Amino acid sequence: MQQEIPYKIYLEETELPKSWLNLRAFMQKKPAPLLDSETMQPITLEKLSTVFCDELAAQELNDTDKYIPIPQEVVDFYKMYRPAPLVRAYCLEKALGTPAKIYYKFEGNNTSGSHKLNSAIAQAYYAKEQGLKGVTTETGAGQWGTALSMACSYFGLDCKVFMVKCSYEQKPFRREVMRTYGANVTPSPSTTTAVGRRILEEFPGTNGSLGCAISEAVETASGLEGYRYALGSVLNQVLLHQSVIGLETKAALDKYGVKADMVIGCAGGGSNLGGLIAPFMAEQLEGKAKYQFIAVEPASCPTLTRGKYAYDYCDTGKVCPLSKMYTLGSGFIPAASHAGGLRYHGMTSTLSELYDQGLMEARSVKQTDVFAAAEQFARVEGILPAPESAHAIRVAIDEAMKCKESGEAKTIVFGLTGTGYFDMMSYEKFHDGKMTDYIPTDAEIEKGLSGLPKI
Ligand SMILES: *Cc1c(COP(=O)(O)O)cnc(C)c1O
Numbered sequence: 001m002q003q004e005i006p007y008k009i010y011l012e013e014t015e016l017p018k019s020w021l022n023l024r025a026f027m028q029k030k031p032a033p034l035l036d037s038e039t040m041q042p043i044t045l046e047k048l049s050t051v052f053c054d055e056l057a058a059q060e061l062n063d064t065d066k067y068i069p070i071p072q073e074v075v076d077f078y079k080m081y082r083p084a085p086l087v088r089a090y091c092l093e094k095a096l097g098t099p100a101k102i103y104y105k106f107e108g109n110n111t112s113g114s115h116k117l118n119s120a121i122a123q124a125y126y127a128k129e130q131g132l133k134g135v136t137t138e139t140g141a142g143q144w145g146t147a148l149s150m151a152c153s154y155f156g157l158d159c160k161v162f163m164v165k166c167s168y169e170q171k172p173f174r175r176e177v178m179r180t181y182g183a184n185v186t187p188s189p190s191t192t193t194a195v196g197r198r199i200l201e202e203f204p205g206t207n208g209s210l211g212c213a214i215s216e217a218v219e220t221a222s223g224l225e226g227y228r229y230a231l232g233s234v235l236n237q238v239l240l241h242q243s244v245i246g247l248e249t250k251a252a253l254d255k256y257g258v259k260a261d262m263v264i265g266c267a268g269g270g271s272n273l274g275g276l277i278a279p280f281m282a283e284q285l286e287g288k289a290k291y292q293f294i295a296v297e298p299a300s301c302p303t304l305t306r307g308k309y310a311y312d313y314c315d316t317g318k319v320c321p322l323s324k325m326y327t328l329g330s331g332f333i334p335a336a337s338h339a340g341g342l343r344y345h346g347m348t349s350t351l352s353e354l355y356d357q358g359l360m361e362a363r364s365v366k367q368t369d370v371f372a373a374a375e376q377f378a379r380v381e382g383i384l385p386a387p388e389s390a391h392a393i394r395v396a397i398d399e400a401m402k403c404k405e406s407g408e409a410k411t412i413v414f415g416l417t418g419t420g421y422f423d424m425m426s427y428e429k430f431h432d433g434k435m436t437d438y439i440p441t442d443a444e445i446e447k448g449l450s451g452l453p454k455i
Contacts, residue, residue, distance in 0.1 A: 005088050006088070007090060009085065009086040009088070016078055016082060017247040017248065018069065019069050020241060021066065021243040021278045022067065022068055023274065023278045026066060026282040027285060029353065031349035032323075032353075034321040034323055035311060036321060037321055048321070051218065051228065052228055052230075053123075053127045053130045055126040056123060056237050060237050077121045077151075077154065078121070082244070083248050085105075086104070086106075086253070087105075092400075095376075096404065098400040099403055100399070100404070100409060101410070102400055102412045103411070104415070105248070106416045108385075108389075111177070112147035113143055113419045114147065115271075115275070115418065116143045117151065118242055119232065121151040122237075123135070124151035124152050128155040132226050132227065133158055133226035134152070135158075135230040136159075136160040136221040137159070137229065137232065138163070138216070138231075139178075140344075141167055141341045141423075142422060143232075143386075150181050152183065159183040159184065160217070160227075162216045162220075163175065163178075163185050163187055164187075164207070164208040164212075165187045165208035166336070168185070168188075174422050188208045188212055189212050189213075196216045210345075211314070211331075214231065219317070232271070233268060233344065234270065234344065234346065238269075238348075239271055242271045245276045246277060246280065247279050260280065262291065262293070262294060262410065263293050264293075264415070265296065265392050265415040266295075266342060267347065268341060268343070268344050269344045269348055270348035270351040272417045274351050276413075277293050277360075281359070294395055294399075295361070295363070296363050296365060297342060297365075297391065298364065299365060299437065300343075300367065300437070300440065301338065301342060302328070303328055304352075304362035305362050305363070306364070307326040307327050307328045307445075307449075309325070309327075309352060310452050311455045312324075312327040312345075313330040313453065315330060316331065323346065323349050324353075325352040326346065327449075328345045328445065329448030330451065333345075334438075337436050339425075340367045340371075340388060340426065341387055365394045365395065368430065368437050370391050372430075373390050373393045373397050374387065384419055384420050386423060388417055389415070389420075392414040392416070
């Protein structure tokens, strides 16, 4: 007999994962190695350690250890806001009249308002362990910058954040949250770095981009004694830390004997999705189960659905190592009307490889449809979702409606990565009917791809 599923499945504190799951170690065909931008050869640990702190550089290159223990200090911090609940969306199911069973993993229960804190605390911990003074980073919408600021203040590290200029101006409250945690916040592009000055010269009046802010943060870290760079998505190390999301989700489902049919997540750089699917995909790669995995991206930044699988720079300034990934080209900047986050030009190498192998699907969705889903969800489930998260909601609802037509009672699990309190200007545009859908033309996509390095 099946137990009745509660609205929220909470794990006990003692059930928190003790190790992260390294998905690449389960893959037979591994993602291609990072390339050194100077030699175009696979990057060495030594070289990578000049950018990231030592332990994180080692994690970045590790594709053999299936599990990596979570340091006790990180587990102790996780206890402040984890385990995160897995919620059965009974109210949404009822509103949709679907036989599907919908679950979402909610990562918005911390001040950063997103899953980013899961990796921020790990990255700050290893920096502290190494005796560093501080870290630099970029932030787009602001969640990552907030998360890293929180993590750095916890361990007594300095934190310098380059915030994409349009967000800096649109989201002054985000900036103040970061400053509350002691971070130093600079709008990007800035005149404080050579790459910032170069980009300002080339594109005067630019609103900035993630790729540009990354270059500024990397340059700043390399010029300061005792500093390293930290990145909130895309990297293998970030996917590794985010596996805590999937491990908890799977443990909660297993507790009630529930088997997911599909796992859905929004994909910007791919870290929450990579973390959410990790234990499910690992199980599938071991031939023990089968799932449908769906990555959801904005139609205005369609990395997987319209990009190319090729080596590319991770940043506009071309100072970072190159990664083989689905990409729109490091010079691609989504239209200014794009409100919903997920604006990175590339996709983490692990998800790129899984997608290329046909093990994961991808959908692109228009932002007005995304906000419609966000509102529909908020009205019945209560949580005000981040626009990024609402990409996953959109496809979860679409899939639940397909179940309604076919009469199938599929079990749908999606990642609700965060809350949208700082995105009310975008919600306002949507409510006032002023939100538009910009879909790049083939010529614009071609232009971005024409800038790919020839390797
Ligand atoms: C950063 C962020 C994302 C996208 O990043 P991924 O690395 O693709 O997970 C999604 N949702 C929220 C709330 C975020 O802050």
